[in-house]
Amino acid sequence: MSKSGAHPLAVSPSESRLKSSRARLLRTVALLSIFSAVTGCSAIDRLSQIGETPKLNAIENPTAQPGYKPVSMPMPKPEAVSYNPNSLWRNGSRSFFKDQRAHQVGDLLTVTVNITDTANFNNETQQNRTNTVDSGVTDFIGSKTLGAQAQKVLPGRLLTADGTSTFDGKGSIQRQETLQTNVAAVVTQVLPNGNLVVEGKQEIRVNYEIRELIVAGIVRPEDIQSDNTIDSSKIAQARISYGGRGQISDIQQPPYGQQVMDILLPF
Template sequence: MKRIASALVLASLVAGCGVTDRLANVGRAPKLTPMDNPSAPLIEPSLGNQAAAHRSGKPVETAAPSASLFRTGAGAFLRDQRASRIGDIVTIRINISDRAVVGNSTTRSRTGSESAGIASLFGLESQLDKVLPGNPDPANLVDTSSDSQSAGAGNTSRSEQINMTVAALVTDVLPNGNLLIRGRQEVRVNFELRELIVSGVVRPEDIARDNSIRHSQIAEARISYGGRGQLTDAQQARWGQQIYDALFPF
């Protein structure tokens, strides 16, 4: 009981913190998450920087002109413009249309009967009426039968469909050339905030010509689509009901 009481007190305190936050945000729209600083090289390599570094023996940290044709990726006509470095942007096309139906049925039946008796046992069968009530018959002492039946059926149906497009940043390049990507998109309409988060590992070879990639080509993909706001709060059970459901098994 002490453990249950302690758990209730702790859950109340934790829930109380959430209540305080919700009361402070009454009448206010949910806040957008601050944008993280994108990872990108501070200085783009160029022919001029490489020549100066070769003469001095150390790298020269000077910003390259944004319109220089000698800066890698700035105005290259022959360079592949698909994402390949830290800070590059790649478009992710999410087209999830999954449907699964699982059904099973089980039927079990069993019938058994047993019959046993002692017609004669060294004359001891004549003494059974003194031990067992009801004038027993030695030839039919035990007669049992059993019958059991069991039937079960189950059906699971699931359907999901998400069609979205999100831009992601290349956050790191692995030693084998694969790219770590992460994209975050938030859309707030009135008092409801919708959030889409995508992360995973992609191969540069899988990126299409239009610098896009399908979600099915992302390894270790983590796709989260949800929201927060007044509509989400209305669809969730109250914190007291959630605590009750977690603690009481009946």
């Protein structure tokens, strides 16, 4: 014990507040460090491109990209090609002449993207419930024969509860999308049943804005037209992406801080 009578390990209120302030400061610095690490590279890239047009991506091999996985689909048993004696025809042939349509890895075909999507949904749900519970004893151990003071102490109604629940939910969706364009795709894989896995990417730069169009999916050789084109509606497992990047796209996006707050804030 010290001369003043205080415990030597006791912490004064001012020291406690100081430690609390330091802890909050460290947490703030840690959060800012994490946020800076996440957005720093993107911000540096954007700063380095001030006054310059967005750079086009290099032409890449789709099968060599990280995360690429060959498509695996249910396949029938392969059939051997048979030739008839004294005949120019064989099973699986589509023409006596050379077919100019895509049929092997590396061939090109044109995908006609023609999307006209219109959706209109209007839903409403209503719910209303009222509950009342009233339970009691009219004469608890002869409370009526006792005095007024005793009746105040003894229970009359053991349980009284009222509940009301009301819910009214409405939802409405109105969507109309139209996309019409053409893009050349390359055959990246031939499945055992002859179907073709195709992927195409197109980038167009206009001033300081780049528009990107990506098309991928599985096509059937029979659906490819004689001019080596195919409609996007005939692509199975179709993945079509149309977007852009550049100054206009950056302005249309909220700042990084606001995006983080929208994710973290629960209200």
